[in-house]
Amino acid sequence: QGPPMIDADLRSRAAKVVPGGMYGHLNAALFAPGYPQFFARGEGCRQWDVDGREYIDFMCSWGPVVLGHRHPRVEEAAARQAALGDCLNGPGAIMVELAELLVDTVPSADWAMFSKNGTDATTQALMVARAATGRTKVLMAHGAYHGADPWCTPSLSGTTPNERADLVEFTYNSLESLEAAAATVEGDVAAIIVTPFKHDSFEDQELVEPAFARGARALADRLGAALVIDDVRAGFRIDLRGSWEPYGVRPDLTAWSKAMANGYPIAAVTGTDALRGAAQTLYSTGSFWFSAVAMAAAKATIETLRDTDGIAAMNNAGAQLREGLYEQAKAHGFAVNQTGPVTIPWLSFAGDADLSVAMYWSDACLRHGVYVHPWHNWFMSAAHTEADVARALEGTDQAFAETRARFA
Ligand code: PMP
Structure with missing residues (x-):
C-alpha cells in the first residue's frame, strides 16, 4: 500500500470549503497524527479508509454501529x-x-x-x-x-x-x-x-x-x-x-x-x-x-x-479484549487502567497525564490495523467475533512493543 494520498488530498480540498477542514467529534486533527479523516466503507467489525487501509473497528462510528456495519x-x-x-x-x-x-x-x-x-x-x-x-x-x-x-x-x-x-x-x-x-x-x-x-x-x-x-x-x-x-x-x-x-x-x-x-x-x-x-x-x-x-x-x-442476545455477544468480545490487553500490557511492562463496561471499554496508561503514551500506542494500533481511540471510550459491536478480537490483539501486541521501544 502506498502513502495515504487520497486522505491528504481530501483534507486539503476540505480546508478550502469546510471550516477547519472538519469540525466536531469526528475531526481527526484532535486524535493522534496517523488517524485518517475520510472513510470509504464498512463491513461487519471492519472499516476501510479512503486510502484502502483496513481496520478492525473498536469505535463503531462512535457508538451507532452496534450489530456491525451493513447488518x-x-x-x-x-x-x-x-x-x-x-x-x-x-x-x-x-x-x-x-x-x-x-x-x-x-x-x-x-x-x-x-x-x-x-x-x-x-x-x-x-x-x-x-x-x-x-x-x-x-x-x-x-x-x-x-x-x-x-x-x-x-x-x-x-x-x-x-x-x-x-x-x-x-x-x-x-x-x-x-x-x-x-x-x-x-x-x-x-x-x-x-x-x-x-x-x-x-x-x-x-x-x-x-x-x-x-x-x-x-x-x-x-x-x-x-x-x-x-x-x-x-x-x-x-x-x-x-x-x-x-x-x-x-x-x-x-x-x-x-x-x-x-x-x-x-x-x-x-x-x-x-x-x-x-x-x-x-x-x-x-x-x-x-x-x-x-x-x-x-x-x-x-x-x-x-x-x-447481541449484548451478550458484545460482553464476550469485550471481556476477551480486556483480558488480552491486560496480559499484553503486563508483558510489555505497562501499568494500564481499563474502565467502563466491557461493551464500552477504554484503556489508559498509568501516569500518562499528557496522554503522550496513549497517543503513541493508539497510532501504533492503527498502523497494525486496529482502530481504537486515545482519549474517548471505545465501543464493541455484536459483529466482533472471537477470531476478530484475537486478530486485533496481534496488532495491539505489536503496538505495545513499539510503544515500549519508544518510551524505554
Ligand atoms: N449524550 C451523550 C451521553 C452522548 O454520548 C452524546 C453523543 N456523544 C450525546 C448526548 C449527543 O448525541 P448526538 O451527538 O447524537 O447529538
Missing part, C-alpha cells in the same frame, strides 16, 4: 422501507410499531417521541421536564456530555451565558454534591440529568455507585423533579431495558440515540405516563424526524439485539 437484517428492513418512501407527508405505520417496541422493551417507557440526534433527545427530555414542572433548573454532572446545542456544548464559543444559566453542576457518584446542588436552587429543579455511568473524555470511566443511582431517584421524587437518564451513549450496550434497570432504578425520562438503528439517524425520548400530558404540549419537531427508513432500521436493530 443484513437492518439493511433489508431499511431497503424495504426506502423502496416505498422515506420522507412523506406523515410518518409511516413503522412509527407506531417502533414506539410499541420501545414501550414493550423498556419498563420505564409508556410512550416514545422520535427525533434524529442524541442532542435532540436530551434537549426534548428537558423540555418535557420543564413543561411538566413549570420549573427552570437542571442538575447535571460536572464534565458530562449531553450534546452540542448551546445549553450543553462543551465549548462556550458561540453561546451566551443565558443559555447556560439554568444548569447547576454536581459531582458524578456523589450524593452529597447532588443534594448540595439541589439546595442552591430549592423549589426550582425541573430535572436531574445523568448518564448511566461516567464516561467523560480524557479520563478513566467510572461505573455508577448503586447507592448514587438510588439516591438520585429518591431525590428527584422528593423534589418533584424528573429523573432523566441520558442513555444516548450507553443505551443498547448494557441492558435493552435501560442501563439502570440492573440496579432497579427507573427514570422518568430516557434519551436514546446512537446504537438504536445500527447507524441510521434516529433518536428517541421515552417517558412515563405521568409525563405524557406534558410531552403532548411541546412543539418539538424537525423536517427529517419522521423519516421512515431510520425507524425501520431501528425496529430491525432492536429486534435483532433482542433475538440474538
Whole structure:
C-alpha cells in the first residue's frame, strides 16, 4: 500500500470549503497524527479508509454501529422501507410499531417521541421536564456530555451565558454534591440529568455507585423533579431495558440515540405516563424526524439485539479484549487502567497525564490495523467475533512493543 494520498488530498480540498477542514467529534486533527479523516466503507467489525487501509473497528462510528456495519437484517428492513418512501407527508405505520417496541422493551417507557440526534433527545427530555414542572433548573454532572446545542456544548464559543444559566453542576457518584446542588436552587429543579455511568473524555470511566443511582431517584421524587437518564451513549450496550434497570432504578425520562438503528439517524425520548400530558404540549419537531427508513432500521436493530442476545455477544468480545490487553500490557511492562463496561471499554496508561503514551500506542494500533481511540471510550459491536478480537490483539501486541521501544 502506498502513502495515504487520497486522505491528504481530501483534507486539503476540505480546508478550502469546510471550516477547519472538519469540525466536531469526528475531526481527526484532535486524535493522534496517523488517524485518517475520510472513510470509504464498512463491513461487519471492519472499516476501510479512503486510502484502502483496513481496520478492525473498536469505535463503531462512535457508538451507532452496534450489530456491525451493513447488518443484513437492518439493511433489508431499511431497503424495504426506502423502496416505498422515506420522507412523506406523515410518518409511516413503522412509527407506531417502533414506539410499541420501545414501550414493550423498556419498563420505564409508556410512550416514545422520535427525533434524529442524541442532542435532540436530551434537549426534548428537558423540555418535557420543564413543561411538566413549570420549573427552570437542571442538575447535571460536572464534565458530562449531553450534546452540542448551546445549553450543553462543551465549548462556550458561540453561546451566551443565558443559555447556560439554568444548569447547576454536581459531582458524578456523589450524593452529597447532588443534594448540595439541589439546595442552591430549592423549589426550582425541573430535572436531574445523568448518564448511566461516567464516561467523560480524557479520563478513566467510572461505573455508577448503586447507592448514587438510588439516591438520585429518591431525590428527584422528593423534589418533584424528573429523573432523566441520558442513555444516548450507553443505551443498547448494557441492558435493552435501560442501563439502570440492573440496579432497579427507573427514570422518568430516557434519551436514546446512537446504537438504536445500527447507524441510521434516529433518536428517541421515552417517558412515563405521568409525563405524557406534558410531552403532548411541546412543539418539538424537525423536517427529517419522521423519516421512515431510520425507524425501520431501528425496529430491525432492536429486534435483532433482542433475538440474538447481541449484548451478550458484545460482553464476550469485550471481556476477551480486556483480558488480552491486560496480559499484553503486563508483558510489555505497562501499568494500564481499563474502565467502563466491557461493551464500552477504554484503556489508559498509568501516569500518562499528557496522554503522550496513549497517543503513541493508539497510532501504533492503527498502523497494525486496529482502530481504537486515545482519549474517548471505545465501543464493541455484536459483529466482533472471537477470531476478530484475537486478530486485533496481534496488532495491539505489536503496538505495545513499539510503544515500549519508544518510551524505554
Ligand atoms: N449524550 C451523550 C451521553 C452522548 O454520548 C452524546 C453523543 N456523544 C450525546 C448526548 C449527543 O448525541 P448526538 O451527538 O447524537 O447529538
